[in-house]
Amino acid sequence: MINMKPLQMVDLVGQYHKIRDEINLAIQQVLDSAAFINGAPVRQFAENLSRYLNVKHVIPCGNGTDALQIALMALDLKPGDEVIVPAFSYIASAEAAALLGLVPVFVDVDENTFNLDVNQLEAALSPKTKAIIPVHLFGQSCDMETVMAFAKKQELFVLEDNAQAIGSDFRFSSGICRKTGTIGHIGCLSFFPSKNLGAFGDGGAMLTNDDALAEKLRMIANHGQAKKYYHSLIGCNSRLDTLQAAILDVKLKHLDEYIAARQAAAERYFDLLKEVPEVILPNVEERSKHVFHQFTLQVPKEKRDALKQALQDAGVPSMIYYPVPLHRQQAFAGQCRISGELAVSEKLSETVLSLPMHTELTEEMQQRICNKIKEFMCK
Ligand SMILES: *Cc1c(COP(=O)(O)O)cnc(C)c1O
Numbered sequence: 416m417i418n419m420k421p422l423q424m425v426d427l428v429g430q431y432h433k434i435r436d437e438i439n440l441a442i443q444q445v446l447d448s449a450a451f452i453n454g455a456p457v458r459q460f461a462e463n464l465s466r467y468l469n470v471k472h473v474i475p476c477g478n479g480t481d482a483l484q485i486a487l488m489a490l491d492l493k494p495g496d497e498v499i500v501p502a503f504s505y506i507a508s509a510e511a512a513a514l515l516g517l518v519p520v521f522v523d524v525d526e527n528t529f530n531l532d533v534n535q536l537e538a539a540l541s542p543k544t545k546a547i548i549p550v551h552l553f554g555q556s557c558d559m560e561t562v563m564a565f566a567k568k569q570e571l572f573v574l575e576d577n578a579q580a581i582g583s584d585f586r587f588s589s590g591i592c593r594k595t596g597t598i599g600h601i602g603c604l605s606f607f608p609s610k611n612l613g614a615f616g617d618g619g620a621m622l623t624n625d626d627a628l629a630e631k632l633r634m635i636a637n638h639g640q641a642k643k644y645y646h647s648l649i650g651c652n653s654r655l656d657t658l659q660a661a662i663l664d665v666k667l668k669h670l671d672e673y674i675a676a677r678q679a680a681a682e683r684y685f686d687l688l689k690e691v692p693e694v695i696l697p698n699v700e701e702r703s704k705h706v707f708h709q710f711t712l713q714v715p716k717e718k719r720d721a722l723k724q725a726l727q728d729a730g731v732p733s734m735i736y737y738p739v740p741l742h743r744q745q746a747f748a749g750q751c752r753i754s755g756e757l758a759v760s761e762k763l764s765e766t767v768l769s770l771p772m773h774t775e776l777t778e779e780m781q782q783r784i785c786n787k788i789k790e791f792m793c794k
Contacts, residue, residue: 429775441661454657460664470597472629475655479605482619483511486601499547503760508548521742527698533561539754546572551580556703573599579708614659676774677707687785716765
């Protein structure tokens with residue numbers, strides 16, 4: 416046991432140490448300029464990100480939740496208008512809708528992909544439906560072909576919550592492949608430290624190919640002004656600060672390596688866990704590149720919490736993303752509409768377990784993790 420590194424869900428220190436000089440130099444340059452707000456690195460990072468994602472506009476903002484809120488504000492919806500969101504997800508997309516007086520309509524997810532079940536979209540429609548927020552959960556794209564075709568037919572906006580899937584993509588049946596976040600009308604990113612492209616604090620961005628929407632998003636994020644002290648819209652104050660932009664610009668150059676490291680770790684998990692009874696491994700879709708923000712197992716609900724405890728007792732961290740489906744959250748009581756049974760969302764909240772997943776994970780660490788899982792599941 417001596418000299419073995421403790422296991423962690425994410426290892427941001429290890430990742431930083433590998434690019435320490437590059438990062439420290441970028442930070443030092445910001446300190447020397449003192450241009451902490453809207454300094455040159457903000458624009459430079461936005462340009463480099465727009466090239467990486469192949470999207471026309473990148474509008475940086477304060478965090479991923481702000482990105483979703485500002486995106487919804489840009490659509491000119493009315494209080495009471497409905498926004499379709501998955502019931503098994505992080506709260507931010509539904510929360511942003513509710514905060515603006517819109518009604519989140521919870522739709523079930525697919526048991527294999529954890530993403531919006533596109534077969535249930537039709538049944539979720541009402542005359543008030545105005546937008547859909549597909550969430551590319553755990554690092555893999557929703558079926559964007561079906562979402563986009565449905566949205567076009569029903570004249571709905573599509574906002575992609577791409578907080579967990581930067582660098583992922585989706586291949587349409589035409590053969591065209593687009594990066595997630597650049598397919599809908601607006602895509603939203605989070606640079607929360609543990610995300611696949613993480614800052615050293617909060618950060619976010621909105622993506623769009625639409626010039627008019629880009630202009631509006633930029634204004635809303637900046638107090639509704641295009642010209643200083645002339646406010647044409649009610650907006651907010653949401654900025655990516657220069658230090659974070661400078662750090663992100665360095666890390667963006669490494670994003671493809673980071674994704675490759677996550678995919679290699681996922682391959683090792685697939686191999687190490689392939690014959691463990693009652694453990695369902697994540698599904699990798701053919702049409703989307705999985706960037707493994709999380710590696711999420713499904714285990715029988717009678718065993719899930721005991722497995723988590725046994726792992727914890729052995730020094731193996733794991734997390735339940737997410738323990739309560741959104742339609743069961745007290746915050747939405749009387750402030751949402753539930754479409755259908757949501758049986759899959761309910762079930763997943765009792766069966767999912769996410770394992771350590773990060774760029775510094777080694778085979779030896781994964782053997783320790785998987786041995787404990789096997790020990791528990793086989794006894
Ligand atoms: C992290 C996350 C967000 C919110 O991002 P913040 O930057 O923390 O506000 C939104 N949606 C999903 C799916 C996320 O994982």
